[in-house]
Amino acid sequence: MIEAIKNWKLHILVLIFVIIAEWIGAFSFPIGPGTVVLLPMLYALIMGILSGPKFLRLASQKDMVDAGSLVGVTLMLLMAKYGTTVGPNIPMILRTSPALILQEFGNLGTVIIGVPVAVYLGLKRETIGAAHSIAREPNVALIGDIYGLDTPEGRGVMGVYICGTVFGTIFFGLMATFAAALGIFHPLALAMASGVGSASMMTASVGALSAMFPDMADKIQALGAASNMLTGLDGVYMSLWMALPMTEWLYRKFYRLKYGTQPSQTAAGEA
Amino acid sequence: MKTMEVLAVLIIIGAITLVGNLVGANIPMIDAIPGMIFLIAISIIGVICAKVIPVKIPAVAYVVTIGCIVTIPGFPGATIFNAWAQKVNFLALTTPILAYAGISIGKDLGMLKKTGWRILIVSCIVFIGTYIGSTIIAQLILKLIGEI
Numbered sequence: 001m002i003e004a005i006k007n008w009k010l011h012i013l014v015l016i017f018v019i020i021a022e023w024i025g026a027f028s029f030p031i032g033p034g035t036v037v038l039l040p041m042l043y044a045l046i047m048g049i050l051s052g053p054k055f056l057r058l059a060s061q062k063d064m065v066d067a068g069s070l071v072g073v074t075l076m077l078l079m080a081k082y083g084t085t086v087g088p089n090i091p092m093i094l095r096t097s098p099a100l101i102l103q104e105f106g107n108l109g110t111v112i113i114g115v116p117v118a119v120y121l122g123l124k125r126e127t128i129g130a131a132h133s134i135a136r137e138p139n140v141a142l143i144g145d146i147y148g149l150d151t152p153e154g155r156g157v158m159g160v161y162i163c164g165t166v167f168g169t170i171f172f173g174l175m176a177t178f179a180a181a182l183g184i185f186h187p188l189a190l191a192m193a194s195g196v197g198s199a200s201m202m203t204a205s206v207g208a209l210s211a212m213f214p215d216m217a218d219k220i221q222a223l224g225a226a227s228n229m230l231t232g233l234d235g236v237y238m239s240l241w242m243a244l245p246m247t248e249w250l251y252r253k254f255y256r257l258k259y260g261t262q263p264s265q266t267a268a269g270e271a
Numbered sequence: 272m273k274t275m276e277v278l279a280v281l282i283i284i285g286a287i288t289l290v291g292n293l294v295g296a297n298i299p300m301i302d303a304i305p306g307m308i309f310l311i312a313i314s315i316i317g318v319i320c321a322k323v324i325p326v327k328i329p330a331v332a333y334v335v336t337i338g339c340i341v342t343i344p345g346f347p348g349a350t351i352f353n354a355w356a357q358k359v360n361f362l363a364l365t366t367p368i369l370a371y372a373g374i375s376i377g378k379d380l381g382m383l384k385k386t387g388w389r390i391l392i393v394s395c396i397v398f399i400g401t402y403i404g405s406t407i408i409a410q411l412i413l414k415l416i417g418e419i
Contacts, residue, residue, distance in 0.1 A: 001272065005279050010374070015287050017370040022295030022363070040295055041365040048373015052380070059374050068375035073272075073280040074368045076314040077288065079331045081364055083313065083338015084356035090343050099412035109404020110397040117396045121389045130393045134401050159390030160397060162382050169369060171398055185406050186419045193405035196398075199331075200372060203365050205402075210361065221361055227405075229335060 001073075004066035013058060014067075017047045026211050036177040037211040041204065045169055075199055082225035089222035096188070100227055103192050104234055110134060111246045118156075119254040124263070129156025132247040135164055136198045138236045146244075164198070172196075173204035180212055187213045191220040195227025197235045202228040277318050281311045287367045288359065296360035306355040313338045 004010070021040035028037045048067075051058040059067070086093065093100065114131030123130065129147070133139040135157050140149070147153035172194070180190055187209055194205035206224035210217035255263040285307045289300045317334030324333075340346060342353045413419045 001276050001280070005276060005283070011283055011287070013374070014367055014370040015290060017373075018287055018291040018366050019294055021366050021370070022291045025295060026362075039362060039365075040291070041362065041369040044366045044370040045373040045376075048370045049376050049380075051374055052377025054377065054380060059377060061378070064375050064378040067371045068378065070280055071368065071372050071375055073277055074284050074371050076277070076317070076331065076334055077281060077284060077310050078364045078368060079334045080310040080313040080317070080338045081356060081359065081361060083335040083340075084310070084342045084353065085361070086335070087339040087342030087346075087349070088344060088353055090339070096413065096416070096418050098416055099409045099418070102412050103405040103409035106403075106405030106408045107401045109400035109402075111400070112404070113400045114393060114397040118389075118393045121392060123389055123393065126390070127393075130390055131397055134397050135394075156390065156393075159386040160394045162379055162386055163391055163394035164398070165379055166376055166383050167394070168398070169372070171395065172402070175399065175402055179402065179406065185410055186413060188419055189406050189410035189413055192409040192413075193402050196401050196405075200369070201398075203368075207362055207365055217361070225335065229332075232332075 001069050004069045007063065007066045010059070010063045010066050013051065013063070014048075017044045017051075020047065028211070031178075031181055036174070036181060037208050039173065039207050039211060041207060042170060042173055078199070078203065082221065085218055085221045086225050089219060092219060093222060093226050096192075096223070099189075100192055100223070100230065103189075103227065104230060104238065105242075106193060107133070107196065107231065107235075107238060108243055108246065111243055111250060115247055115250040116254050119251065119258055123156070124255075125152035126156035126159070127251050128244070128247050129153040129158070130160045131156075132243045133157075133235070133239050134196055134198070134201075135160035136196075136235075137161075138197070138232075139239055142236055142239055164201070168198065168201045169204040172201040173208045176205035176208040177212065180209060187216055187220055188223060191223040192227045194224040195229070195231050197228065197231035199228065272318070274315065274318055274322070278311070278315055281314055284367055285311055288364055291366050292360050292363040295366070296363050298358055298360060298363075303358045306357070306359040309352060309355045310338075310359060313341070 021043040118127040118131050129143045143157040194202045210220045318330045320333040321330035
């Protein structure tokens with residue numbers, strides 16, 4: 001990490017991106033019944049991606065590796081800020097705790113719509129890894145432990161993991177604004193749902209929501225952070241005890257629906 | 272991960288954030304400095320806790336917990352701590368993080384190509400699934416307990 005700290009070119013590049021992004025500022029436009037908000041963090045992310053050797057060539061391979069080694073530490077300040085947001089809101093969080101705890105089961109929504117789509121698209125055992133969760137680090141570790149990462153299940157979970165790493169923040173930021181713009185869901189419900197077990201995805205969603213509903217911003221951030229902590233605690237057990245068995249079961253059902261035969265348990269390879 | 276190295280990174284990120292905090296949220300640096308020092312202090316205490324306490328809990332968990340405890344209404348100094356922290360805009364903190372993350376994503380783009388379009392579609396579907404699934408339950412329960 002000492003190498004990355006001394007990489008002043010990287011820090012100056014980030015400083016320039018931050019100044020440009022903040023200078024542009026939040027940009028909102030009406031869509032349907034609501035408003036979609038684009039935030040400086042989104043511009044900074046895109047500028048960062050575009051700075052790589054494939055595009056603008058501002059950042060070298062070394063800069064990318066250095067940046068990657070720093071991301072974990074950069075999240076610390078945000079986590080401290082989340083803590084200070086949760087503290088003053090503890091009474092509200094305790095009051096809403098039944099919703100906070102039960103919405104954790106909503107994470108099984110990945111299985112319910114993920115498995116049919118994956119089987120329909122022709123994925124075989126990859127489905128198990130890909131659809132059982134949103135494939136953050138603990139889920140990857142779990143699949144690696146049970147099936148191995150060199151298996152179809154492992155390829156499935158790694159595929160979603162990589163997609164989440166690359167597009168996750170953009171996707172969650174936009175999804176939150178669209179879901180809020182629909183006007184059917186309350187911002188606090190959306191805030192609770194934002195805690196999916198990834199600090200960056202949660203932040204993208206919570207950031208977009210707090211820009212859309214500034215008068216509820218601190219409540220939104222506190223609930224998002226609390227829900228994310230909860231998912232961090234229960235995520236692996238939820239996957240192991242509920243999501244994986246459900247995924248296996250639904251996979252067999254939809255496999256038979258599509259191919260007319262039972263999937264062979266061992267035969268993995270294809271595609 | 273040495274504590275001094277973490278401190279160095281936090282100071283760099285803190286300085287960049289203060290600039291963004293000025294440009295984006297119009298909060299003068301001098302006003303936001305106590306809050307930034309406060310957040311850096313919480314982070315460092317969290318990192319030290321993770322090192323010293325033998326139970327295997329990640330540093331971020333300590334950081335969130337400490338930040339939460341010291342700002343709970345009634346904790347000595349909570350009002351001042353809270354006022355400091357408020358001067359550091361939440362969104363201003365996210366911008367530098369995503370700039371670093373964006374730069375580092377460049378190296379994963381090659382791997383993404385190998386993943387295939389079907390997994391990409393399934394990824395979008397699972398993200399939507401968890402989000403909408405949790406939202407619907409949260410909405411129902413919040414209605415039920417009369418919070419919204």
